[in-house]
Amino acid sequence: MRRWRKHFGVKERRSTALVVATLVIGLAGAALYAQTPMPLPWFLGAMLASLGALAVRFPIRSSRSLTLVMRIVLGLAIGSAFSPEMTDRAGEMAVSLAFVFPYVLFLALIGYPYFRAFSGFDRVTAFLAAVPGGFQTMVAIGEDTNADLRKLSIIHSTRILVIVFTVPMWIQFSSDADLGQAIPAAASLAAVSLKEALILIVCGAGGYWAAKRVGISGASIIGPMLANGALHMLGVAEARVPVVFINAAQLAIGVHIACQFAGVTARELVSTVSIAFGYALVLLAGAAVFTALVVQATGIDEFAVALAYAPGGQPEMNLVALVLNLDPAYVALHHLLRVIVIVLGAQFVISWLVRARVRESGRS
Numbered sequence: 001m002r003r004w005r006k007h008f009g010v011k012e013r014r015s016t017a018l019v020v021a022t023l024v025i026g027l028a029g030a031a032l033y034a035q036t037p038m039p040l041p042w043f044l045g046a047m048l049a050s051l052g053a054l055a056v057r058f059p060i061r062s063s064r065s066l067t068l069v070m071r072i073v074l075g076l077a078i079g080s081a082f083s084p085e086m087t088d089r090a091g092e093m094a095v096s097l098a099f100v101f102p103y104v105l106f107l108a109l110i111g112y113p114y115f116r117a118f119s120g121f122d123r124v125t126a127f128l129a130a131v132p133g134g135f136q137t138m139v140a141i142g143e144d145t146n147a148d149l150r151k152l153s154i155i156h157s158t159r160i161l162v163i164v165f166t167v168p169m170w171i172q173f174s175s176d177a178d179l180g181q182a183i184p185a186a187a188s189l190a191a192v193s194l195k196e197a198l199i200l201i202v203c204g205a206g207g208y209w210a211a212k213r214v215g216i217s218g219a220s221i222i223g224p225m226l227a228n229g230a231l232h233m234l235g236v237a238e239a240r241v242p243v244v245f246i247n248a249a250q251l252a253i254g255v256h257i258a259c260q261f262a263g264v265t266a267r268e269l270v271s272t273v274s275i276a277f278g279y280a281l282v283l284l285a286g287a288a289v290f291t292a293l294v295v296q297a298t299g300i301d302e303f304a305v306a307l308a309y310a311p312g313g314q315p316e317m318n319l320v321a322l323v324l325n326l327d328p329a330y331v332a333l334h335h336l337l338r339v340i341v342i343v344l345g346a347q348f349v350i351s352w353l354v355r356a357r358v359r360e361s362g363r364s
Contacts, residue, residue: 018061025053025060026255039168040323042250043316047161050258062252062259070249071220071315072204077241077249078221078318079203079228081328084235092298093330096305099297100337103290103309104345107131110282119275121151123353129155129276132283132311133342134218135260141343145350151272156313157260158276159283163312164257166284168320171303189242196239203227218314218339225332250323253315283311301327308334 029049034041053060086093111130115121121129125147128138135156142152192200204224211223231237264273287309294309295302304327310317314335321331 015061018059019063019066021058022050022053022060022062022255022259023251025049025058026251030251030254037172039172040250040320042247043254043319043323044165044168046251046254047164047258050255051261054258054261060255060259060262062256066252067256068220070252072208072224073241073245073249074253074315074319074322075207075221075224076200076204076228077246077322078328078332079225079230080232080240081322081332082229082232083329084233086233086329089330092300093333096294096298096300096308096330097334097337099290099294099309100334101341103286104131104338104341106286106290107283107311108349110286111279114279114282115155115275118278119151119272121148124350125151127349127353128152128346129279131342131346132156132159132313132338133346134314134339135160137218137339137343141346141350145354150268153260154264154268154272155276155279157257158273159280159311160313160316161257161261162277162280163284163310164316164320167306167310167312167317168324171306171324171326175303189244192239192242196237199231199237199239200228200241203231218336221315221318222336229329246323250319253319257313257316287311300330304330307331311338314339 026046026049029047029052030042030045033045033048038044050060108127108131112126115126115129116123119126124145125142128142128145128147129152131138133141135153138156139149139152141147142149204227207223207225207227208220209223211219211226216222228237228239287306290309291302291306294300294305298305303324304321307317307321307324307326308331312320317335318328318332320326321328
C-alpha cells in the first residue's frame, strides 16, 4: 500500500509539474504575442506557444479541473453581458436564431458526403465529424455508438483550431478597430465587492451543478451563464467578472486546445488533419454565406453575426466574442441553440445510421 501511494504521489507530482510548465509556456507565448498587432494575445498566443512546444516534442499537458473552473468563469462573464434591454431585441434575435436550424442542416448535408467521399469514414463517424456540436459532446456520442474516436478527436480539434485562429484574424483586418489589446467589459479585481463576489460564486457553482444534474451539454458554461444572466436581466445583479480571471480563462482554454493534438502521428497529420483542415475551410465558406443572410435580414453587426455562426467550439467562440466585446450574449445564445439542435437531432440521425450499419454488416 505504501509503495502504491508513493508511486501515485510521484505520478501526480509529475503531472502537476507538466501542467504548470505548459501554463508557463502559454504565458510566455501570450507575452510575446502581445507585442504584435494581432488579436487575442492571451488566447491565441498561449495556444500557438503550446503548439510550438508540442512540435519540439515537449510533453505539454492541461488540467481538466482548471479548464472546468475557467469555463465556469467564462460562463459567468457571458452572463454579465445580459441586461434588461435584451428584451427590446427579442424580435431581431428571434429572426437571427431562426437561421440556426437551416444552418445546421446545411452543415450536415455538406459534411456527411465530404467525409464519406474523401476519408472513407463509416456512416456514424462521418456524421459526427460533420456536425460541430461541441468537441466533448461529439466524442461522447461517438463512444456510445462505436464510432472512430481517434478520428473524431482529430477532426474536431483541427476544426476548432482553424476557426478560432481564422475568424479573429478576419475581424482584425476587416475592421478599423485595434483588437490587439482588446479587453472585455470587465471589472478590476479590487472593484468587485464581497456581495458581488458571493453572487458570482453562487451562480457559478449552483449554475454548473444544476445544469449538470439536468444533463445539459456544456454545463460548465451554460449553467453559470444562465444563472448569472437571469439575475442581470432582472436587474438584481450587476457584478462583472474581474478581467484577470478572464485573461486566465483565455490562457487555460488556449493551452487546452493545443493539448488535444498531443500524440498525433505524422501519418495522421498528413491524412486526417489535412482532411479536417479542408472541411474547416468549407465550414468557413458556409458560415460566411449565412452571416451575409442574417446581416441582410436583421441589420445586426456583421462581426457579432460572424462569431455567432462561426462553427468553432462553443467555449472558444463565446470567449472570442467576450474578449472582443462583440455582443457576447447574442453570440452565446446562438451557439447554445446550435448545440441543442445538433445534440437532439443527432439522436434520431444516429439511430437511423446505426440501423443502416447493421443492415450492411448483415449483408456482408
